[in-house]
Amino acid sequence: MSTTTLITDIGSLVTNDPALGDGSPLGLVRDAALLIEGETVAWVGPARSAPAADTVRDAGGRAAIPGFVDSHSHLLFAGDRTEEFNARMSGRRYEAGGIRTTVAATRAASDAALEANLLRHLGEALRQGTTTFETKSGYGLTVHDEARAVEIAARHTEEVTYLGAHIVPPDFADDPAGYVALVTGEMLDACAPHARWVDVFCEKGAFDGDQARAVLTAGRAKGLTPRVHANQLGYGPGVQLAVELQAASADHCTHLTDADVDALASGSTVATLLPGAEFSTRAEWPDARRLLDAGVTVALSTDCNPGSSFTSSMPFCLALAVRDMGMTPDEALWSATAGGAAALRRTDIGRLTPGSRADLALLDAPSHVHLAYRPGVPLVTDVWRRGRGAV
Ligand code: NIG
Numbered sequence: 001m002s003t004t005t006l007i008t009d010i011g012s013l014v015t016n017d018p019a020l021g022d023g024s025p026l027g028l029v030r031d032a033a034l035l036i037e038g039e040t041v042a043w044v045g046p047a048r049s050a051p052a053a054d055t056v057r058d059a060g061g062r063a064a065i066p067g068f069v070d071s072h073s074h075l076l077f078a079g080d081r082t083e084e085f086n087a088r089m090s091g092r093r094y095e096a097g098g099i100r101t102t103v104a105a106t107r108a109a110s111d112a113a114l115e116a117n118l119l120r121h122l123g124e125a126l127r128q129g130t131t132t133f134e135t136k137s138g139y140g141l142t143v144h145d146e147a148r149a150v151e152i153a154a155r156h157t158e159e160v161t162y163l164g165a166h167i168v169p170p171d172f173a174d175d176p177a178g179y180v181a182l183v184t185g186e187m188l189d190a191c192a193p194h195a196r197w198v199d200v201f202c203e204k205g206a207f208d209g210d211q212a213r214a215v216l217t218a219g220r221a222k223g224l225t226p227r228v229h230a231n232q233l234g235y236g237p238g239v240q241l242a243v244e245l246q247a248a249s250a251d252h253c254t255h256l257t258d259a260d261v262d263a264l265a266s267g268s269t270v271a272t273l274l275p276g277a278e279f280s281t282r283a284e285w286p287d288a289r290r291l292l293d294a295g296v297t298v299a300l301s302t303d304c305n306p307g308s309s310f311t312s313s314m315p316f317c318l319a320l321a322v323r324d325m326g327m328t329p330d331e332a333l334w335s336a337t338a339g340g341a342a343a344l345r346r347t348d349i350g351r352l353t354p355g356s357r358a359d360l361a362l363l364d365a366p367s368h369v370h371l372a373y374r375p376g377v378p379l380v381t382d383v384w385r386r387g388r389g390a391v
Pocket residue numbers: 074096098099102201229232277303305306307308309
């Protein structure tokens with residue numbers, strides 16, 4: 001039998017199972033305890049009826065939440081884009097073309113440097129409560145550089161996305177069709193064994209609807225499930241294409257028509273909102289309220305990348321979503337945990353219920369509401385991942 005750890009005296013515990021708690025979508029249990037057995041949650045309930053355990057940890061009245069599920073990041077890169085950020089803060093607009101700066105730095109970096117950079121950002125994220133993350137290739141854009149990106153990523157997460165279609169690289173500037181052929185051919189063959197997802201940046205200046213469809217259907221034929229960078233910088237076909245192809249998620253969703261919202265509401269595709277990008281590009285906020293009111297499943301993620309959103313902090317993104325996107329603190333917490341799990345089609349994470357993975361964070365606060373109420377304050381004090389103390 002695996003060893004057991006009881007975390008007791010939890011002031012408020014978010015389970016994300018309405019049946020377990022107070023009936024709210026967060027399934028809140030007050031004065032709670034949680035039993036970990038091996039890598040999974042074995043029991044949750046009121047502290048007064050908790051079972052015995054090998055080890056007992058007193059949470060001292062703190063709040064406990066499921067570990068954050070960051071379902072959208074770009075962590076296989078080298079270099080940074082401080083100058084571009086500086087220029088933007090002096091009034092220059094964000095453009096997709098900045099990606100080329102990172103492509104050059106990434107191609108020039110060794111495998112060891114790329115992996116060290118990835119680990120540095122994963123450490124940051126973990127200390128802020130992220131226990132699951134998805135990450136993408138997309139700054140290599142050659143067969144060799146994309147393949148090494150997904151290989152390195154797969155050493156550290158099962159949620160790896162092939163994003164060879166991030167932008168047409170300068171070496172193919174005169175032959176975008178040739179680049180799409182590479183992305184859907186030799187590059188896909190090299191990357192598919194290491195990835196679970198295929199993604200495309202469907203946007204003016206990147207890939208149009210037809211090109212995006214070609215990339216996603218080719219990926220699907222190789223066993224990858226689509227997710228789409230859609231409607232970030234302007235209106236476009238990305239969201240409706242994502243729904244049509246039953247993509248797991250349409251990401252960004254900043255510029256949506258009523259037809260886009262209707263499509264999301266009628267399909268199974270999660271809308272993943274990335275407020276770090278709007279913060280850092282000074283763009284208008286995605287309207288989370290509109291999506292939630294239409295019945296769309298919404299996830300929140302960091303989009304951590306050196307260009308448009310250089311933050312690994314889920315608490316920061318959650319605070320932005322509450323302050324500027326019309327989400328309540330409860331909705332934002334749900335979207336950053338259970339919503340992220342839905343965007344990754346996972347049922348074992350993003351919740352704290354018997355049988356789920358023992359991925360959780362303790363907050364130096366009486367409830368999860370403080371994540372938005374006290375923005376920028378490092379509230380995460382302890383993190384367990386797969387049942388083991390990680391922070
Ligand atoms: O999700 N939108 C495309 N890709 C990234 C930006 C990448 C970059 O600027 O380096 C994003 O925001």
